[in-house]
Amino acid sequence: xxxxxxxxxxxxxxxxxxxxxxxxxxxxxxxxxxxxxxxxxxxxxxxxxxxxxxxxxxxxxxxxxxxxxxxxxxxxxxxxxxxxxxxxxxxxxxxxxxxxxxxxxxxxxxxxx
Amino acid sequence: xxxxxxxxxxxxxxxxxxxxxxxxxxxxxxxxxxxxxxxxxxxxxxxxxxxxxxxxxxxxxxxxxxxxxxxxxxxxxxxxxxxxxxxxxxxxxxxxxxxxxxxxxxxxxxxxxxx
Numbered sequence: 001x002x003x004x005x006x007x008x009x010x011x012x013x014x015x016x017x018x019x020x021x022x023x024x025x026x027x028x029x030x031x032x033x034x035x036x037x038x039x040x041x042x043x044x045x046x047x048x049x050x051x052x053x054x055x056x057x058x059x060x061x062x063x064x065x066x067x068x069x070x071x072x073x074x075x076x077x078x079x080x081x082x083x084x085x086x087x088x089x090x091x092x093x094x095x096x097x098x099x100x101x102x103x104x105x106x107x108x109x110x111x112x113x
Numbered sequence: 114x115x116x117x118x119x120x121x122x123x124x125x126x127x128x129x130x131x132x133x134x135x136x137x138x139x140x141x142x143x144x145x146x147x148x149x150x151x152x153x154x155x156x157x158x159x160x161x162x163x164x165x166x167x168x169x170x171x172x173x174x175x176x177x178x179x180x181x182x183x184x185x186x187x188x189x190x191x192x193x194x195x196x197x198x199x200x201x202x203x204x205x206x207x208x209x210x211x212x213x214x215x216x217x218x219x220x221x222x223x224x225x226x227x228x
Binding site for chain 2: 029032034040041042049055056091093099103104105
């Protein structure tokens with residue numbers, strides 16, 4: 001089942017902050033975050049794992065609440081280069097084996113000068 | 114340079130004409146995957162492979178076939194394309210068999226139009 005993201009879109013001025021949320025109705029073993037610029041492939045930002053471990057982009061912060069099955073991505077002091085669509089994703093482990101990866105619908109972020 | 118390559122990048126074809134989109138990675142990754150991206154629907158997984166000769170269905174496998182005979186290659190086959198398969202397709206790969214803990218590297222995408 002696809003994770004839910006909010007907001008669907010957000011417009012910021014340079015220097016402002018934004019929070020993007022991701023939630024799932026299923027238990028999460030990890031949450032992945034990717035950014036996609038228009039006309040390009042998605043690019044990895046970070047992974048948040050159960051137990052608090054994180055892997056990824058040093059300049060981006062995120063949180064993972066395992067009990068609530070939620071994650072949030074924090075974009076502080078936004079720059080023009082932060083514009084793009086942000087996707088969260090997670091693994092739908094079927095039958096305790098599979099590695100079906102499911103992305104959320106995306107949050108479109110526009111940073112204006 | 115570590116990368117995932119896809120070919121072709123753009124393809125216009127007609128209904129029913131079999132086609133193959135190739136995907137290759139040079140990072141010795143075990144996990145490979147195909148996604149399609151449609152406006153308003155985000156990225157949806159078609160098929161994935163955790164190792165050579167091991168493939169499994171994603172969320173939208175109907176109308177597609179895959180094979181994984183070599184570690185580096187994971188072609189996507191449309192045996193009888195239809196207009197509803199018009200989409201942007203991405204191949205991705207990841208270290209290890211378990212993508213739960215590892216980032217995915219994406220290819221540049223293949224824009225397919227089926228008339």
